Amino acid sequence: MTDESVSQAAKPEEEYMQDLAPRPVESASTNSTDPARTVIEVSDLTVGFGKTTIISGVNLTLTRGSIVALIGPTGSGKTTFLRSLNRMNDKVRGYFAGGSIRIDDQEVLSDHIDLLELRRRVGMLFQRPNPFPMSIRDNVLAGVKAHGLARKSEHDRIVRENLERVGLWNAVSGRLHDSPFRLSGGQQQLLCLARSLAVQPEVLLLDEPTSALDPISVESVEKLLADLVPEITFIVVTHSLAQAKRISDHTMFFYDGRLKESGPTARIFEDPQQPETQYYVSGRMG
Amino acid sequence: MARNAEALTRIGVRTRRRKAASGAAISLGVIALALVIVPSVWIVAQVAFKALPHMSWSVITTPGVGLGGGLQNEIVGTLLITFGVAVVAGFIGVMSGIYLSQFAHGRAASVLRGASEVLAGIPSIVVGYVGYISLVVAFHWGFSLGAGLITLSVMVVPYIAKTTEVSLRQVPSSYVEGAEALGLRPGQILRTISLRSALPGIVTGLIVALAISVGETAPLLYTAGYSQNLPHLSLTHSPLGYLTYAVWTFYNEPSAHAVQLSFDAAFLLIVLVLALITASRIVVAMASRHRESA
Numbered sequence: 027m028t029d030e031s032v033s034q035a036a037k038p039e040e041e042y043m044q045d046l047a048p049r050p051v052e053s054a055s056t057n058s059t060d061p062a063r064t065v066i067e068v069s070d071l072t073v074g075f076g077k078t079t080i081i082s083g084v085n086l087t088l089t090r091g092s093i094v095a096l097i098g099p100t101g102s103g104k105t106t107f108l109r110s111l112n113r114m115n116d117k118v119r120g121y122f123a124g125g126s127i128r129i130d131d132q133e134v135l136s137d138h139i140d141l142l143e144l145r146r147r148v149g150m151l152f153q154r155p156n157p158f159p160m161s162i163r164d165n166v167l168a169g170v171k172a173h174g175l176a177r178k179s180e181h182d183r184i185v186r187e188n189l190e191r192v193g194l195w196n197a198v199s200g201r202l203h204d205s206p207f208r209l210s211g212g213q214q215q216l217l218c219l220a221r222s223l224a225v226q227p228e229v230l231l232l233d234e235p236t237s238a239l240d241p242i243s244v245e246s247v248e249k250l251l252a253d254l255v256p257e258i259t260f261i262v263v264t265h266s267l268a269q270a271k272r273i274s275d276h277t278m279f280f281y282d283g284r285l286k287e288s289g290p291t292a293r294i295f296e297d298p299q300q301p302e303t304q305y306y307v308s309g310r311m312g
Numbered sequence: 313m314a315r316n317a318e319a320l321t322r323i324g325v326r327t328r329r330r331k332a333a334s335g336a337a338i339s340l341g342v343i344a345l346a347l348v349i350v351p352s353v354w355i356v357a358q359v360a361f362k363a364l365p366h367m368s369w370s371v372i373t374t375p376g377v378g379l380g381g382g383l384q385n386e387i388v389g390t391l392l393i394t395f396g397v398a399v400v401a402g403f404i405g406v407m408s409g410i411y412l413s414q415f416a417h418g419r420a421a422s423v424l425r426g427a428s429e430v431l432a433g434i435p436s437i438v439v440g441y442v443g444y445i446s447l448v449v450a451f452h453w454g455f456s457l458g459a460g461l462i463t464l465s466v467m468v469v470p471y472i473a474k475t476t477e478v479s480l481r482q483v484p485s486s487y488v489e490g491a492e493a494l495g496l497r498p499g500q501i502l503r504t505i506s507l508r509s510a511l512p513g514i515v516t517g518l519i520v521a522l523a524i525s526v527g528e529t530a531p532l533l534y535t536a537g538y539s540q541n542l543p544h545l546s547l548t549h550s551p552l553g554y555l556t557y558a559v560w561t562f563y564n565e566p567s568a569h570a571v572q573l574s575f576d577a578a579f580l581l582i583v584l585v586l587a588l589i590t591a592s593r594i595v596v597a598m599a600s601r602h603r604e605s606a
Binding site for chain 2: 112114117141142143144145146149150152154156157158159160161168169172173205206207218221222225
């Protein structure tokens with residue numbers, strides 16, 4: 027790998043980043059000790075199913091209001107880690123977890139946590155758009171109604187607000203009562219994002235959110251994340267190194283169930299410390 | 313040149329063979345289709361031809377008198393029994409289906425499923441006989457609406473439970489996962505996502521089950537008895553008429569009018585079943601508005 031190839035590849039992305047809404051760049055580091063800016067703190071996390079340990083010994087601190095990319099080869103534990111953060115692994119047979127995950131100083135792995143409230147605060151967007159089989163309007167309101175977040179008289183406003191936030195309002199305002207499955211894949215994913223935003227999450231977990239979308243939709247989703255980021259912390263699993271470079275402030279490289287290396291995205295891509303990271307970010311290891 | 317011509321012939325042979333195979337497959341398909349359509353059209357037409365010339369409002373509006381009169385008591389009886397089955401079997405069947413698909417694990421699930429399959433395999437006349445010795449005799453209910461509709465319900469519950477379970481299992485897991493990630497309670501997920509998207513399947517199963525129960529004779533002979541009076545709304549000691557009784561019994565009576573009534577009853581049964589099927593289609597169409605395949 028040469029530095030040259032990386033910086034060349036990075037150039038167009040830099041221009042692209044400038045198009046996005048400028049946001050205060052506080053050179054937040056993963057080692058930041060300012061507790062007010064820490065949203066998630068993971069220590070010595072081990073997760074597995076049955077007799078197999080998937081991830082072990084993961085320690086990390088995530089800064090509020092940033093975009094964090096999780097990269098790594100298939101089977102490295104990125105998705106398992108992501109799904110541990112909102113306890114979506116609970117129903118998988120044989121699931122076990124050790125260590126600690128604290129979100130806003132609340133222990134996620136505790137038996138006493140209010141799982142529903144956790145999932146309201148820590149939302150999730152999946153690889154394939156999964157709108158519910160109900161009207162577009164009801165999709166946006168599904169979480170709002172379930173959590174009793176707003177009175178009925180406010181529903182119209184909430185629908186409009188969240189569809190506007192994801193840039194879908196103009197496209198769907200005339201057919202709010204139609205099926206969401208007539209929308210394009212990209213629009214469906216935006217609708218799912220609007221549905222997640224409507225319950226006012228602090229953190230959104232994105233599991234390869236754009237891998238099933240066309241390039242134009244990918245761009246609009248990425249732009250949106252950049253717009254939303256001061257309010258919401260995004261943790262994005264991605265197989266696209268270019269995407270990780272484009273959108274994230276921090277990059278975490280998972281390898282073989284361990285967090286091999288993490289740091290500011292630019293440093294991970296330009297000056298990786300570990301040999302595995304070097305191999306991976308230079309595209310020599312899938 | 314020669315080789316070219318040879319190749320062309322070979323292609324010609326292959327094309328002809330392919331066309332022959334395709335033609336044979338299509339013919340078989342047409343024959344199979346005919347075997348399904350012809351008998352059903354034949355039966356409906358036969359019954360309609362025999363029934364319609366004598367059909368009059370009085371058949372529907374007057375109860376039976378001896379071997380004459382009309383079919384009002386049977387019509388009301390069938391509707392009452394069917395409604396009762398819809399309520400009793402519908403409730404128990406849908407609940408069992410929900411339990412089997414969402415909550416049942418391990419031994420409890422396999423025992424319940426096995427029992428349900430055994431029940432579905434029991435001949436209707438045996439179910440009728442068990443209904444007779446338990447409800448009619450042991451419980452002292454006598455021939456009655458209650459005994460009839462519970463016996464029929466026992467017959468169709470496994471069917472409703474199975475279709476409900478299968479429909480709920482077919483709900484894409486991505487819906488459920490999305491709902492879980494949004495922090496919906498299990499009950500909310502079941503109500504607003506799973507049941508809603510399984511509704512067309514559940515309703516279809518329910519209505520087919522009702523159509524089956526509308527056409528049953530044997531279990532009712534044992535449990536509902538027969539009466540020419542209009543049924544009264546009492547669950548016990550209330551023998552009542554039903555259309556299948558008329559079809560089955562009147563046909564063998566010496567009176568021409570009774571035989572006519574038998575065909576009228578058959579015709580009304582077919583109309584009732586067609587109405588049920590139409591209703592299910594409408595419900596499915598309405599419930600499918602927001603489905604993925606729409």
